[in-house]
Amino acid sequence: MSVTEEAKKFAKNIRIQVIKMVTAANSGHPGGPLGLADIYAALYTKILKHDPKNPEWALRDRLILSNGHVCAVRYAAMALSGYFPIEDLLTFRGINSYLQGHPSTRYMKGIESSSGSLGQGLSVSVGLALGARLRNETHKIYTCISDGECGEGMTWEAAQSAVHFKVDNLVAFMDRNFIQIDGNTEEVMKLEPLDKKFEMFGWNVINADGHNMDEIFAAFEKAGTHKGSPTLIVFKTVLGKGVSYMENNPKWHGTPPNKEQEAQALAELS
Numbered sequence: 001m002s003v004t005e006e007a008k009k010f011a012k013n014i015r016i017q018v019i020k021m022v023t024a025a026n027s028g029h030p031g032g033p034l035g036l037a038d039i040y041a042a043l044y045t046k047i048l049k050h051d052p053k054n055p056e057w058a059l060r061d062r063l064i065l066s067n068g069h070v071c072a073v074r075y076a077a078m079a080l081s082g083y084f085p086i087e088d089l090l091t092f093r094g095i096n097s098y099l100q101g102h103p104s105t106r107y108m109k110g111i112e113s114s115s116g117s118l119g120q121g122l123s124v125s126v127g128l129a130l131g132a133r134l135r136n137e138t139h140k141i142y143t144c145i146s147d148g149e150c151g152e153g154m155t156w157e158a159a160q161s162a163v164h165f166k167v168d169n170l171v172a173f174m175d176r177n178f179i180q181i182d183g184n185t186e187e188v189m190k191l192e193p194l195d196k197k198f199e200m201f202g203w204n205v206i207n208a209d210g211h212n213m214d215e216i217f218a219a220f221e222k223a224g225t226h227k228g229s230p231t232l233i234v235f236k237t238v239l240g241k242g243v244s245y246m247e248n249n250p251k252w253h254g255t256p257p258n259k260e261q262e263a264q265a266l267a268e269l270s
Contacts, residue, residue: 003217004214006045007213008041010080011213013076014077015241015243015269018033018037018076019243019266020090021089021090021092022072022256023259025093025094027093029253030255031252032239034073034239034240035175035237035238035241036073036144037241039216040074042220043063047221047224050063056110059137060139061139062125062139062141062142063144064115064125065111066124066143066145066149067145067149068102068114070175071102075103102115118149119152119154119155122172125158126158129141129170129230130167140171140224143171144173145172146180147180148179148180150191151188159201163202166229167230171232172232172233173219173220173232180250181254183250198232198234202229203231204231205234206234207233207234209236210237211238239253240252242269243268
């Protein structure tokens with residue numbers, strides 16, 4: 001099996017686990033995780049330097065999840081990679097579970113930052129990138145951000161700082177699905193042209209299809225060789241990708257499926 005085919009299979013399994021997790025919890029966000037599944041499959045099968053048996057390996061790449069509400073995709077990718085038992089995914093959002101609805105460094109290893117309040121991840125990442133450079137460490141800081149959080153002023157302060165300090169060990173990637181909890185991003189707070197705005201700040205910007213595995217790999221590989229400035233990959237994605245009734249429907253930003261809807265989703269994904 002080629003690396004691309006392996007990653008596609010991994011992405012399908014992420015989507016299946018996300019549906020099971022959110023349904024079991026009767027709570028959570030299915031749309032974003034389904035849309036990010038291909039990207040996280042690429043990260044965990046090929047791009048990231050990581051070790052499931054040693055989550056705090058000093059040489060690991062750091063992955064920051066700014067939009068913490070989509071953490072189901074990360075938990076699923078981690079379980080499928082061997083960080084913890086897959087069956088634990090069904091405890092998602094449980095009162096005593098380490099798989100909380102927003103990830104926290106308090107409850108598990110392998111999570112680099114606690115997140116939930118949108119807009120903070122890029123700032124955290126700039127700090128981590130500067131710290132790594134001061135210590136002459138060569139790992140990358142990968143940062144998942146949402147398009148909706150680009151309505152936050154803090155995001156742009158971080159974007160400006162990243163360029164000023166030339167943190168080329170920082171690779172941010174955006175889930176550009178044009179949907180946030182209140183509807184279309186361009187109706188809530190016009191963001192376009194997002195790629196041009198980051199370019200004007202001084203970022204190296206790459207546009208890619210977030211559901212084309214070859215494009216995803218190529219974008220990350222190109223970002224990894226860039227020097228002199230931070231990189232942003234703008235991935236065009238579809239909210240709820242793979243489940244017909246969820247695709248591009250803002251309702252599924254944060255609504256769990258019922259049992260009947262779960263069965264339909266799993267049938268489509270399988």
